[in-house]
Amino acid sequence: MGNNIKKWFSIGSKRVVNESCDSDKPCSCKSEKTNDGFDQVLNAQTDRRNAIQKLTAGLLIGAGAVSSSCSVSKSDEAKEQSDLDWEEYFKGNYKLMTDEEKQNTVDRLTRSYELRTGKKINMSAAGPIDDVLYGYAFNISKCQGYMDCINACVEENNQDRESQMQYIRIHEIEKGSGIEFKNGDDTYYHEVPAANHFYIGTQCFHCDNPPCVEVCPVQATWKEKDGIVVIDYDWCIGCRYCMAACPYDGRRFNWKTPEVPEEEVNKNQHYLGNRLRKQGVMEKCTFCIQRSRNGKNPACVEACPTGARVFGNLLDPNSDIRWIIENKKVFRLKEELGTEPKFWYYMD
Amino acid sequence: MQRFLYIIIILTTLFSCKTEDPEKEYGSLHKRIEHKSEHYKPFYVQNNSEIEYDTVQVALDTVAAHHFGIPKRTSMVDSYPCNKCHAVSIDELKSKGGNFVTPKDKAHEGVTAKDCKSCHEYLKKSHWNISLNHADDNAMNCATCHNQDEMNNLSSLTNKNINFNNSYQICSQCHSTQFNEWKNGAHGKQLTGWGEPKVRQTCVGCHNPHDPAIKHRWPSRLNTQMIEQRDLE
Ligand code: SF4
Ligand code: SF4
Numbered sequence: 001m002g003n004n005i006k007k008w009f010s011i012g013s014k015r016v017v018n019e020s021c022d023s024d025k026p027c028s029c030k031s032e033k034t035n036d037g038f039d040q041v042l043n044a045q046t047d048r049r050n051a052i053q054k055l056t057a058g059l060l061i062g063a064g065a066v067s068s069s070c071s072v073s074k075s076d077e078a079k080e081q082s083d084l085d086w087e088e089y090f091k092g093n094y095k096l097m098t099d100e101e102k103q104n105t106v107d108r109l110t111r112s113y114e115l116r117t118g119k120k121i122n123m124s125a126a127g128p129i130d131d132v133l134y135g136y137a138f139n140i141s142k143c144q145g146y147m148d149c150i151n152a153c154v155e156e157n158n159q160d161r162e163s164q165m166q167y168i169r170i171h172e173i174e175k176g177s178g179i180e181f182k183n184g185d186d187t188y189y190h191e192v193p194a195a196n197h198f199y200i201g202t203q204c205f206h207c208d209n210p211p212c213v214e215v216c217p218v219q220a221t222w223k224e225k226d227g228i229v230v231i232d233y234d235w236c237i238g239c240r241y242c243m244a245a246c247p248y249d250g251r252r253f254n255w256k257t258p259e260v261p262e263e264e265v266n267k268n269q270h271y272l273g274n275r276l277r278k279q280g281v282m283e284k285c286t287f288c289i290q291r292s293r294n295g296k297n298p299a300c301v302e303a304c305p306t307g308a309r310v311f312g313n314l315l316d317p318n319s320d321i322r323w324i325i326e327n328k329k330v331f332r333l334k335e336e337l338g339t340e341p342k343f344w345y346y347m348d
Numbered sequence: 349m350q351r352f353l354y355i356i357i358i359l360t361t362l363f364s365c366k367t368e369d370p371e372k373e374y375g376s377l378h379k380r381i382e383h384k385s386e387h388y389k390p391f392y393v394q395n396n397s398e399i400e401y402d403t404v405q406v407a408l409d410t411v412a413a414h415h416f417g418i419p420k421r422t423s424m425v426d427s428y429p430c431n432k433c434h435a436v437s438i439d440e441l442k443s444k445g446g447n448f449v450t451p452k453d454k455a456h457e458g459v460t461a462k463d464c465k466s467c468h469e470y471l472k473k474s475h476w477n478i479s480l481n482h483a484d485d486n487a488m489n490c491a492t493c494h495n496q497d498e499m500n501n502l503s504s505l506t507n508k509n510i511n512f513n514n515s516y517q518i519c520s521q522c523h524s525t526q527f528n529e530w531k532n533g534a535h536g537k538q539l540t541g542w543g544e545p546k547v548r549q550t551c552v553g554c555h556n557p558h559d560p561a562i563k564h565r566w567p568s569r570l571n572t573q574m575i576e577q578r579d580l581e
Binding site: 132145149163164166187250294297320322323346 | 571
């Protein structure tokens with residue numbers, strides 16, 4: 001097998017190493033975890049594996065990719081792009097990747113963006129920090145309904161501008177009618193705070209026991225060690241089961257390819273966070289994973305002019321969030337469901 | 349045969365315990381948080397350049413027992429230090445018949461040309477826009493917070509000097525509930541991030557001390573798509 005061909009059928013650098021063991025016998029040097037792409041899909045280890053791979057690959061690959069990769073007339077960049085697309089197409093579930101594979105896919109996506117737009121982005125594959133469990137508190141008395149948080153979120157997370165996708169909703173509810181979202185209005189436009197009304201924000205609550213994760217048929221969404229519920233946009237098949245399972249209206253579906261004006265693209269990205277998504281996948285609040293794993297607060301917390309939003313590490317006994325949970329009268333939405341959202345509401 | 353059955357039962361119980369999510373063993377989120385935070389080590393933000401915050405402006409003194417920094421106020425007050433203009437006390441000025449304040453006096457005795465700017469840059473407009481809309485006349489006037497004899501300082505209710513950088517000590521004299529919530533993190537705003545070092549906005553960072561109420565205004569966006577979709581339903 002020539003080096004070139006080997007590259008064609010290898011997904012990630014791990015594979016090239018693994019090819020070195022005798023492919024006629026079942027290969028014992030791989031564990032399921034380190035396998036990527038096909039191996040995850042066809043995790044049965046038969047000696048016909050290679051044959052199946054080549055066959056399926058041959059069927060699946062678009063004629064375009066073949067011609068641009070093999071043709072001498074195509075530019076190097078086009079070839080590189082189709083190589084990248086090819087490897088991206090057959091990569092595995094992010095959740096099961098090794099750190100190296102994670103870095104590889106991030107590098108590919110960064111390079112691919114550069115080839116397409118000529119602009120550089122900075123994408124991270126940073127994992128959870130030890131001894132950290134993120135939590136959020138929202139002060140209902142303080143929120144004035146300004147919606148500055150939503151604007152900040154849209155900009156930070158590269159949400160589609162045209163469809164006005166927004167992860168956060170601020171509900172205006174009349175005082176005296178309890179916290180009944182069906183009586184609320186999240187598209188108000190008048191001077192705020194309106195007399196006799198209060199404001200309450202919702203977004204993904206990063207449940208500790210997330211029903212959305214349970215229902216995903218392909219495990220494209222899961223809870224990370226630091227408590228953030230994430231989605232692998234490249235593994236999601238867009239079935240929207242999770243959207244139906246979420247009791248909090250936390251998830252949003254991309255009906256169209258998100259479009260962000262080039263100059264407004266937030267180039268500081270994370271694979272599981274605000275990188276530019278595709279059409280037909282699920283997205284939602286990730287507690288600004290690209291910021292929070294860097295020690296920063298989510299964009300909404302930073303943008304809120306009233307200080308109604310508090311973010312912190314639940315495992316830090318001296319954190320603001322811990323003091324609030326332990327000393328204020330806090331509640332969470334639909335606590336009886338046992339979803340254990342890590343999003344507490346409190347009042348002055 | 350029976351022995352075989354026993355072994356199977358023991359094995360199944362063993363394995364069913366093994367496959368349980370280790371996080372579930374705590375029973376509830378709160379118990380897990382409690383237990384896991386026993387060995388907590390503070391997380392320091394490694395890449396400080398990531399933080400869009402001018403660390404020079406962070407006062408490094410911390411509120412006793414609550415370790416967080418606060419932004420410096422003096423560098424944000426345009427005409428600080430106040431004694432650039434207010435060289436003499438208000439009483440002295442009044443006795444001289446001056447209804448405005450200069451470092452020397454109106455006659456400009458002994459003032460050299462290079463001194464002009466020390467007042468005139470600010471003089472024309474100083475304080476014209478300040479009207480006090482904070483409590484009522486019985487409870488508060490300028491002198492409640494400003495030290496009239498030494499304008500560079502604020503003054504406590506018992507006439508002790510308080511530095512402008514520690515203005516929260518002025519506010520907390522009356523707003524003790526808010527102060528308690530602020531120092532613990534339930535009121536106010538975190539500035540740098542959730543990690544160490546923690547920096548928190550002070551009272552005057554959000555509230556104009558002369559007019560502290562948070563104002564009414566329009567929301568910063570209107571989602572027309574959402575309205576359209578709801579209308580279609
Ligand atoms: S709020 Fe909804 S989307 Fe977020 S973790 Fe909970 S169930 Fe999942
Ligand atoms: S929409 Fe995507 S993330 Fe949600 S359940 Fe389906 S595959 Fe999983």
